[in-house]
Amino acid sequence: MYTAPPPLGAASARATNGQLTPRVYKVWKGNNIFFLQGRIIFGPDVRSLFLTVFLIVTPVLIFCALVARKLMADFNKHLGVCIMVFVVFITLVDLTLLIFTCGRDPGIVPRNAHPPEPEGEEGLTGVGTGQNPQFRLPRTRDVQVNGMIVKIKYCDTCMLYRPPRCSHCSICNNCVENFDHHCPWVGQCIGLRNYRFFFMFIVSTTLLCVYVFGFCWVYIIKIRNSEDISIWRAMIKTPASIVLIIYTALPFIFVAGLSLFHTYLISTNQTTYENFRYQYDRRANPYNRGICANFKEKFFTCVPPSRNDFRARVELPQAFPDSTVDGGFISPNMGRAGEELEIGRKATWSEAGSGLNMEDLENGLGNGRLETKEDGSGDADHD
C-alpha cells in the first residue's frame, strides 16, 4: 500500500496544526484523474473514453431499432427475441470490461519521496567531503530472472529502481508494472492489473462487430427472399444495414488484428512494449514458460492488489535521515561526478524502496525466480 511521502522513518497523518492531512489522490503527482473521492482512477485522457463508449453504443442502438426489431417480426418469437437480447448482452459485457480496464489502477508503482538509500558502503567511494559523503546511485542494475540476467533502470521521476517489466508512462507520469502500452481509446495505461480486461474488451468488441455485421446481412437476405428481388435492391431497402456493415467492417479489421496480436503476445509472454523494443525472437525471453503456463498466468491467477491507497491520508515525516537532509545521496543522473562508484556495486532490492520487497517482485514476475547480481550484461533493457 502507498504511504505517501516520504516512506522513511515514522510518519503521521496529522499536520502540525492538528488538521488531518489531505488524501493521497488530492496530492497525486501522476497525471491521473480521480472520480468518487479517489475510488476510481482514470488516465489523463479520460475524455477519449466517452468517445469510445459513443462509438460502441450508437451502432448498437441503430441495430436494435432498425434491424433486430424487424428480425424479431421475421423470425419466430423466441429466436427473434434472442437476437435482440444477445446483442444487448455483448454490449453490456463490452462496456463493463471497458470500465474494468480504464477505471482501475493499472499497476502503478508508488513513488519514493527520496532517492533510495544505499544499504552499505561496500564498493562505494565517497566523493564528498566531511561527514556526509555523496553516493551516486547506479543508473541500471542487473537482476536474475529465471536464470537470465535482466537489466533494470532507475526512474528519476519516481526515484526508484523499476521492477523488471516495469516502465514509466510519459502520458500518465507513473511507473507501471508489466507495462504493455498506453491505450488512447480507453485513456489508461495497460499493465499488470488491467491487461486481462483489456484483452477481453478487444475480443468482445470483435465479437460485437461480427454479430452486428452478420445479422445485417441476414436481414438483407431475408428482404431479398421475401420480396424476390436482387441483393442490391434488398440493400437499398435497408440503408441502416449498409451503414452498419461498413461501420462494423472497419473497426473489425482493427480489433480483430489487435486480438490476434495480443493472443500471440500472451502465448509467448511478451508485452507490446517488449515486442516493439526488445525483439525476443532474437534473444531468449526469460518470462516465456510455455503457451499453457503463459495463458494460465494471464487469466487464471488473481489480479494483484493495488500498491496504492488513493483514499488514505498523506503521512507526514517525523524524521529525516541526515544523509537525505544534506543531500548525501544523489540520483544517477545528477552530475557525472562519482562515475567510478558504479564499479562493483552490489544490487539489493531493499534499496529500491517504494514498499517493494523480494516477495512482491517475484509475484510480479509470475513466480519467476529473481536474484540480484553484482555485475553482468543485461538481456533485456527496460526503460
Ligand SMILES: [Zn+2]
Ligand atoms: Zn517512474
Ligand SMILES: [Zn+2]
Ligand atoms: Zn499511461
